[in-house]
Amino acid sequence: xxxxxxxxxxxxxxxSDDQVADLHTQVEAIVQRIGGQIEKTDNWxxxxxxxxxxxxxxxxxxxEVINGGGDLMKEIxxxxxxxxxxxxxxxxxxxEEQGVVDRxxxxxxxxxxxxxxARGLPPDRQPGEGQRGEAEDDRDDRFEMGEDLx
Amino acid sequence: xxxxxxxxxxxxxxxxxxxxxxxxxxRPMFRRRKVCKFCSDKIDDIxxxxxxxxxxxxxxxxxxxxxxxxxTCAMHQRKLRTAIMRARQLALIPYTTE
Numbered sequence: 001x002x003x004x005x006x007x008x009x010x011x012x013x014x015x016s017d018d019q020v021a022d023l024h025t026q027v028e029a030i031v032q033r034i035g036g037q038i039e040k041t042d043n044w045x046x047x048x049x050x051x052x053x054x055x056x057x058x059x060x061x062x063x064e065v066i067n068g069g070g071d072l073m074k075e076i077x078x079x080x081x082x083x084x085x086x087x088x089x090x091x092x093x094x095x096e097e098q099g100v101v102d103r104x105x106x107x108x109x110x111x112x113x114x115x116x117x118a119r120g121l122p123p124d125r126q127p128g129e130g131q132r133g134e135a136e137d138d139r140d141d142r143f144e145m146g147e148d149l150x
Numbered sequence: 151x152x153x154x155x156x157x158x159x160x161x162x163x164x165x166x167x168x169x170x171x172x173x174x175x176x177r178p179m180f181r182r183r184k185v186c187k188f189c190s191d192k193i194d195d196i197x198x199x200x201x202x203x204x205x206x207x208x209x210x211x212x213x214x215x216x217x218x219x220x221x222t223c224a225m226h227q228r229k230l231r232t233a234i235m236r237a238r239q240l241a242l243i244p245y246t247t248e
Contacts, residue, residue: 008199008240010240010241049241050238050241050242050243050244050245051241051244051245053241059241061240063199088239088240088241090236090239090240092198092236097195098195100194101194101195104194105194108192
């Protein structure tokens with residue numbers, strides 16, 4: 001059984017960098033013991049919390065992408081609940097949704113290619129084609145808001 | 151005082167009848183058609199980690215912006231909601247503001 005999960009945990013701001021690293025090692029140990037692997041680890045660093053959690057206003061966010069089964073995640077969940085240094089954590093299964101996203105993307109590309117060929121155009125979009133700034137500008141700032149929450 | 155005519159084709163009939171005065175209140179409102187941001191921008195993956203993307207849908211009071219205002223399609227609104235709820239759990243987005 002191989003599933004992909006994302007685990008994000010928020011470490012209390014009183015923890016030192018060593019303690020954060022130690023938490024990562026603990027997670028790693030559980031993953032290895034039960035038979036899974038960590039695909040990616042990403043430390044987002046310290047950032048402001050949107051609301052106070054037990055008098056804390058900041059927290060260190062760590063993201064881990066883990067391949068493994070449900071029992072492994074259950075064990076990690078149990079352990080993280082016990083550790084006081086972790087003030088919040090979230091486990092999300094991502095493989096199924098990722099599959100859907102990939103399939104949608106492929107289907108869209110296929111449809112567009114088929115239509116373009118039917119219209120007698122080359123299958124892929126040429127540079128400079130389409131509406132101005134459509135492809136180049138991948139981030140739209142119409143709804144942009146302040147950066148205060150980051 | 152013929153500024154009314156600038157409201158475009160839809161108001162032509164009304165502009166002629168606009169002499170009556172109070173009629174101005176019932177002027178047909180011009181509404182721009184809303185489109186789903188995620189459909190038009192081809193964003194397939196609404197992710198709880200991308201706070202920058204979610205913030206426009208969480209206005210001042212930190213509630214989820216309703217579909218009738220944002221124009222998001224049903225499928226994407228559903229995904230957006232899950233993403234916002236997850237982000238809230240991690241204190242990336244507030245549940246509410248004072």
